[in-house]
Amino acid sequence: MKRLTIVLLLLIMTMVVGCGKNPQSNKKIDQLRPGNSVIKENRSAENYKVVKKVEHDILGQNKMQTIVLSVYQIYATPLSWNITVDGQKMLELGRDDYDTADIKFMDIDGDKRDEILVYRYSGGSAGAVALNVYKPGAGKWKELFAMKNYFDLPSKRFRMKYTGNYRVSFVDPETGLKAAIPLIKERYKESEDFLPKISSWVDPISDYEFKDTDGDGVMEITTTQRVCGISHADTIALFKTMYKMQDQKYRVDIVSLYDDKGRLLAQVKLPALQANNEIEIITDIKKYTPVMSSVQGIGMIPEFRTNLEESKVQYYWTATDGDFLVLGNKRVKEVVNSGDKVLWIPELQENAGKTTNVIITLKAKDAITGKTLAKTSLIIEQDGAYYIVKS
Numbered sequence: 001m002k003r004l005t006i007v008l009l010l011l012i013m014t015m016v017v018g019c020g021k022n023p024q025s026n027k028k029i030d031q032l033r034p035g036n037s038v039i040k041e042n043r044s045a046e047n048y049k050v051v052k053k054v055e056h057d058i059l060g061q062n063k064m065q066t067i068v069l070s071v072y073q074i075y076a077t078p079l080s081w082n083i084t085v086d087g088q089k090m091l092e093l094g095r096d097d098y099d100t101a102d103i104k105f106m107d108i109d110g111d112k113r114d115e116i117l118v119y120r121y122s123g124g125s126a127g128a129v130a131l132n133v134y135k136p137g138a139g140k141w142k143e144l145f146a147m148k149n150y151f152d153l154p155s156k157r158f159r160m161k162y163t164g165n166y167r168v169s170f171v172d173p174e175t176g177l178k179a180a181i182p183l184i185k186e187r188y189k190e191s192e193d194f195l196p197k198i199s200s201w202v203d204p205i206s207d208y209e210f211k212d213t214d215g216d217g218v219m220e221i222t223t224t225q226r227v228c229g230i231s232h233a234d235t236i237a238l239f240k241t242m243y244k245m246q247d248q249k250y251r252v253d254i255v256s257l258y259d260d261k262g263r264l265l266a267q268v269k270l271p272a273l274q275a276n277n278e279i280e281i282i283t284d285i286k287k288y289t290p291v292m293s294s295v296q297g298i299g300m301i302p303e304f305r306t307n308l309e310e311s312k313v314q315y316y317w318t319a320t321d322g323d324f325l326v327l328g329n330k331r332v333k334e335v336v337n338s339g340d341k342v343l344w345i346p347e348l349q350e351n352a353g354k355t356t357n358v359i360i361t362l363k364a365k366d367a368i369t370g371k372t373l374a375k376t377s378l379i380i381e382q383d384g385a386y387y388i389v390k391s
Contacts, residue, residue: 008317016155048072051081057107058085058136069103090141091118091134096148098130099123108133108210109245110217115144125232126151128204133250145221145243145250154202154225155387162198168236168301170227170257179257179266181237184228194230201228218245220253233261248312248366256375278305278365286389290346297325297345298389304339304364304374312367315339321358322346344380346387356382
């Protein structure tokens with residue numbers, strides 16, 4: 001009996017150890033993970049699937065590059081999307097409850113170079129669409145517009161109530177927009193009892209429109225959301241938000257409410273973010289004469305102060321008289337740089353002994369849009385052989 005007991009114990013131990021090493025058991029455990037759990041295994045190439053592959057000149061250098069949109073998925077469930085350019089990974093976006101994705105190209109900022117538009121689509125009845133717009137570059141891409149499009153946020157943001165006589169009050173506390181939405185009486189002949197049950201029901205964004213509304217060469221982006229009545233199929237209004245580019249970033253400019261026939265019911269223009277830009281020319285000396293052996297001219301640098309976010313600036317220098325000295329001792333009348341020191345020198349000595357004023361003008365411009373952000377000038381007064389910085 002003891003011998004039989006020992007044999008049975010050994011057999012049980014062998015079975016336990018064997019189960020612990022069984023790779024099939026581990027695989028089954030992995031498959032029981034919920035679809036929204038964080039899977040930390042190494043991402044293998046077999047889990048990536050190419051969604052779209054195109055050739056496009058994204059840098060505007062007459063050179064085609066291969067852009068690939070891929071989805072990373074587990075058990076046919078998308079977890080993220082990424083974009084590569086000539087094999088180099090440039091961007092990754094999470095799923096955020098979207099099922100499919102696509103990329104498109106469009107010049108929306110008017111610089112003759114296409115931006116990359118990344119769309120993500122939901123398979124739900126609301127037809128929710130997310131959009132991210134990027135300015136491609138040799139390094140990190142700059143995000144110009146991002147609309148993650150939370151599914152439950154619209155109905156939490158807005159206030160709707162049936163007020164009787166086939167009218168629904170609509171309030172957007174975030175912007176102050178208020179309106180009365182008229183209902184078409186004939187549409188509710190057999191469902192009037194449902195009208196008092198109308199509540200705040202606004203779908204996520206389902207459409208994006210690109211249009212240069214003010215003629216400045218930069219497209220505005222307008223989003224559209226359906227406002228629903230007694231059912232999801234009962235569209236009673238459209239809520240539209242126009243985004244305008246300011247300081248290389250899209251910001252809300254106008255919100256509007258239209259009835260289901262496209263007639264404007266209410267509109268609110270939001271105050272623009274006012275740029276607080278100041279620029280000053282700093283000189284290294286205040287008095288100069290060409291007979292000074294240790295100094296070649298009057299050195300100047302820009303001092304630009306702004307509350308703008310991530311603004312890339314170029315500086316434009318001009319002078320009414322004299323020249324700027326650049327590399328190779330070359331005299332030029334205008335200089336465009338990124339903030340480097342410039343050196344102003346007077347004309348040749350035939351003007352010596354005269355009394356006149358030289359005006360140095362400096363403009364700070366947005367490097368992408370060309371918009372002037374700030375402007376200043378200073379006066380150099382010629383007094384005989386001397387040049388004196390006055391202001």
